[in-house]
Amino acid sequence: MGDYARLSKEEQEQYHNTLVLLTQVVPELASSIDLENNVIEGGTAALRANTEAWKENAMAQAYQDQLTAMYQSYSSVLIEAEENSIGLTRAQYELEAANQKYDDTIARMNELWAEASEEADRQYKEYGILSDATAFLSQEYYDLQNSLSDVGDEIYTAQKSVEAYQKAIDEDAEAVAAAEAEIELAEEAVRNL
Numbered sequence: 001m002g003d004y005a006r007l008s009k010e011e012q013e014q015y016h017n018t019l020v021l022l023t024q025v026v027p028e029l030a031s032s033i034d035l036e037n038n039v040i041e042g043g044t045a046a047l048r049a050n051t052e053a054w055k056e057n058a059m060a061q062a063y064q065d066q067l068t069a070m071y072q073s074y075s076s077v078l079i080e081a082e083e084n085s086i087g088l089t090r091a092q093y094e095l096e097a098a099n100q101k102y103d104d105t106i107a108r109m110n111e112l113w114a115e116a117s118e119e120a121d122r123q124y125k126e127y128g129i130l131s132d133a134t135a136f137l138s139q140e141y142y143d144l145q146n147s148l149s150d151v152g153d154e155i156y157t158a159q160k161s162v163e164a165y166q167k168a169i170d171e172d173a174e175a176v177a178a179a180e181a182e183i184e185l186a187e188e189a190v191r192n193l
Helices: 009-025 027-032 043-127 139-192
Strands: none
Touching (some): 043 139
16 A cells, blocks of 8 residues: 555545545454554555455355355245145044044944834834835934035045145255255355365
């Protein structure tokens, strides 16, 4: 930067302002710059060395910040994947329960039909009157029959939920792989530096 004493008043003011700006932009350099006397401890060579060290540290910090951001993003992707996995398990249990409810309803309806058929047979044997088994069905049978559409809706809803969670899990797997590849490249770049 030259000899301060040989500079014109205007150049000295510019020199002083440059030193002030340096201490503001790179606070780590403030200990090496005497603003009252407009002197750089160790001269401009020391300033250049300090500036280079600051630049290297700043770059290392920038890489670290970028890696940290990538790790946070990766963490978010992993958490979402785990939440979707838990949701899929819950949806599968709901589907299983709805299917079991349907099977139980059909089984009970078959029991009631068998009882109605036995009663129709007994009536025929005892009185000689031929009757259809439907005449001996209880209200429970009809209630169960009516509930089948609701159970079918439960099965449909649970199946759609399972499919949605499975799709999300597949997408999560792609996002995890992409995040891992991005982190790998960034880590490789940092290692190469």
